[in-house]
Amino acid sequence: DTEVTQTPKHLVMGMTNKKSLKCEQHMGHRAMYWYKQKAKKPPELMFVYSYEKLSINESVPSRFSPECPNSSLLNLHLHALQPEDSALYLCASSQDHRGAGTDTQYFGPGTRLTVL
């Protein structure tokens, strides 16, 4: 199974709502990632979890809160978002070879988020 699943596929939320994005993989990968992609732009890294610990936070605003409950699951909790946060949110996973220079990231289909 080389699939990364993401739910929901689409999400519309108001600026006062609290919602969560979910990501799951069953490839035994130990690194998981959140990316944000605006229209016609490349993906931008937000967070990296390695062995269930947050290892990289790319100065993301606190209204985005990641969580890694176990090695297969990754959540992104959303609270008090702004309309400019509307984007495609991509999750990815990789084996995490710890610097061997061979990590391939496998991406999910993304959640398209619209903030009203």
Added chain:
Amino acid sequence: SQQGEEDPQALSIQEGENATMNCSYKTSINNLQWYRQNSGRGLVHLILIRSNEREKHSGRLRVTLDTSKKSSSLLITASRAADTASYFCATAWGIYGNKLVFGAGTILRVKS
């Protein structure tokens, strides 16, 4: 910023022709990867080339890496309509080499 540049921004070719996309980057890297994205959905990994490799093949794909020029190219031979997509290069860096920085991307359209 270590984000790379890609050119061309858009490429339109006929089915059966070859497509070449170029990527440049700014800092030392662990590896460089190419990804394909269809219609704003998830990215599909195409090929990874390590910093000590110069050329790599996978099916109809050929990737070259020139670390002295900090550049890479992706060649798709005998293109098909199904190759129509956005193509991104991504450089891997950071202490564990798992921090990907994507280039701006090339939109490829293959006309049948």
